Amino acid sequence: MSDVMIAARGLTKRYGPHRALDNASFEVNKGEIVGFLGPNGAGKSTTMKILTCYIAPSEGTATIKGADIWDDPVGARAAIGYLPESTPLYAEMLVAEYLEFMGEMRGLQKDALRKAIKKVVEECNLGGFYAQEIRTLSKGQKQRVGLAQALIHEPPLLILDEPMSGLDPNQAVEIRDLIRTLGKERTVILSTHNLAEVQVTCQRVLIISKGKIVADDTPQALTSRGRNRYTVLIKKPEKGYRDASARDVFAKVKGVDTIRAIEAEEGAVKLEILPSGKDDLRAELFKAAVDGGLTLLELRQHAQNLEQTFRDLTLTAAEAGEDEDEDEEDEHEAKPVAKASAKDEDEDDDEPASKSTDDKEKE
Amino acid sequence: MRNTLTIASRQFRSYFNGPVAYIVICLVMIVIGIFFWPAFFLSGRASVRQMFTLIAYCVAFAGPALTMGLLAEEKRSGTLELLITMPVREAEVIIGKFLAALGLWAVLLACTLPVPFSVSTLGNLDWGPVWSGYLGIFLMGGAVLAIGLSFSSFTDNQLVAFFLSCFVSFVLVLVIGWVLPFLGGAVANVADFISFSSHIEALARGVIDSRDVIYFLSITGFALMVAFRALESRRWS
Numbered sequence: 366m367s368d369v370m371i372a373a374r375g376l377t378k379r380y381g382p383h384r385a386l387d388n389a390s391f392e393v394n395k396g397e398i399v400g401f402l403g404p405n406g407a408g409k410s411t412t413m414k415i416l417t418c419y420i421a422p423s424e425g426t427a428t429i430k431g432a433d434i435w436d437d438p439v440g441a442r443a444a445i446g447y448l449p450e451s452t453p454l455y456a457e458m459l460v461a462e463y464l465e466f467m468g469e470m471r472g473l474q475k476d477a478l479r480k481a482i483k484k485v486v487e488e489c490n491l492g493g494f495y496a497q498e499i500r501t502l503s504k505g506q507k508q509r510v511g512l513a514q515a516l517i518h519e520p521p522l523l524i525l526d527e528p529m530s531g532l533d534p535n536q537a538v539e540i541r542d543l544i545r546t547l548g549k550e551r552t553v554i555l556s557t558h559n560l561a562e563v564q565v566t567c568q569r570v571l572i573i574s575k576g577k578i579v580a581d582d583t584p585q586a587l588t589s590r591g592r593n594r595y596t597v598l599i600k601k602p603e604k605g606y607r608d609a610s611a612r613d614v615f616a617k618v619k620g621v622d623t624i625r626a627i628e629a630e631e632g633a634v635k636l637e638i639l640p641s642g643k644d645d646l647r648a649e650l651f652k653a654a655v656d657g658g659l660t661l662l663e664l665r666q667h668a669q670n671l672e673q674t675f676r677d678l679t680l681t682a683a684e685a686g687e688d689e690d691e692d693e694e695d696e697h698e699a700k701p702v703a704k705a706s707a708k709d710e711d712e713d714d715d716e717p718a719s720k721s722t723d724d725k726e727k728e
Numbered sequence: 729m730r731n732t733l734t735i736a737s738r739q740f741r742s743y744f745n746g747p748v749a750y751i752v753i754c755l756v757m758i759v760i761g762i763f764f765w766p767a768f769f770l771s772g773r774a775s776v777r778q779m780f781t782l783i784a785y786c787v788a789f790a791g792p793a794l795t796m797g798l799l800a801e802e803k804r805s806g807t808l809e810l811l812i813t814m815p816v817r818e819a820e821v822i823i824g825k826f827l828a829a830l831g832l833w834a835v836l837l838a839c840t841l842p843v844p845f846s847v848s849t850l851g852n853l854d855w856g857p858v859w860s861g862y863l864g865i866f867l868m869g870g871a872v873l874a875i876g877l878s879f880s881s882f883t884d885n886q887l888v889a890f891f892l893s894c895f896v897s898f899v900l901v902l903v904i905g906w907v908l909p910f911l912g913g914a915v916a917n918v919a920d921f922i923s924f925s926s927h928i929e930a931l932a933r934g935v936i937d938s939r940d941v942i943y944f945l946s947i948t949g950f951a952l953m954v955a956f957r958a959l960e961s962r963r964w965s
Binding site: 380414417418419420421439440442443445447449450451453454455456457458462466467469470471472514 | 730731734738741745746805806807809810811812813814815816817962965
């Protein structure tokens, strides 16, 4: 058997005119821990639901350990241990009853079932609340029961949808360590929008945005490959200022890809400029500001990290998209990132190019 | 097959872990206690036909109460996703759920057995119509439960499932029987054919007519098919 655990080809899922997933193709090899990273609504859960044969793709197909999701859904499901988002469990059951039920659904019986339950109880450390009703458990304990359920039939592939969301930091560390241990002998796919999580847990990251896979690499490579990012602070003229005209000034610079207005202090405008290449654009940007008659208060270059790569990739794709229905999302993403970018502003060789230029004087 | 039974047994046990099974069984017993015995002593005949009529009325409300949560609640809480992604077929899930409800219905009917036994001590009870009546009411219950299950598969709201299936079974069991005398011609024939009460009537008299049996079985089969399709349709939506 080949080393490919999942082969997805051209997966597309349409909900009316909206494409939740747009021609996504990827492969996951045996033994990898792969992180699906993307903003809410990017298509992570949709991909997982398709792989587990809960929903069917509008186009495309995938094979799980050789079993096609169209031709052999039961075979594909048998190879997967799945933990859906928000860990749905039967609240009225005891942990013991629940594991027994899930084990039986997986075709385990009698001795094999008893052994399997004993094994997952140890692996996921459920001993302390094995005889409790599920409704009485904490979120972290429920998460462990959910994982135990996914592991009970020793599946070669684990699919975990946001396994660490909603957990407190201690629980998150606990679950993360568990996933890493499990990943030693299994293939694991997990989705998240927590970047730190991916950096520590995963060997490979697939970044999904607007239903498209926009990056597929190791966390290290994604961190280092990034383009630099610039912010410029311009003084707002007394009157007659238009956002668009300031943008036009910088858009003319060769190598500028996208420009976004971000939060700024009173009387000033802050623009974020993403270049398309790796060249240093500071000199050109400065020149453009002077030529365009803008009063430049600040010009900074920021080094890239995974967070910015993520934002860069997901926001660029979002802006390029036709439909605007995910504006909301961009705002969600922008908030935490804005904070983070404030932190690392001092890292790089800042160039506080605060020179006031006046058109008329020059002429 | 084993999956079906696993699902059925979990569901059946979960009925008794919650209040619904107890409430429904108690209410039906109370209704029979209040309405059957006075009528029985007034009529002075050793027959339990009246009890079947009462159970038929009850099932129009009790059936939907038993089935409303079967799929709707699993959808709402998300557990359906986990259940469906087990290596099972959708049909096994539907049949398993249905068998659990049917099992509870059988338990409920078993709880009414003391009534014919008491009657038999008071007079000379003909047991033939009693057993055929039980067969009829069991089949009719199955049809109502299947209808309830199909409504439960359309929505993730238990109350919506309850009221819709209540409405449909109320019409089938009671309303058509009430308006039948005012109808005439072909309409009356159709209404008589559709009405559950006219099919249960003969069975309660002791006449096992294959048409009545087949009628209930086909309604059950049709409703389960609808539920199956509805469950399957989530894949394409």
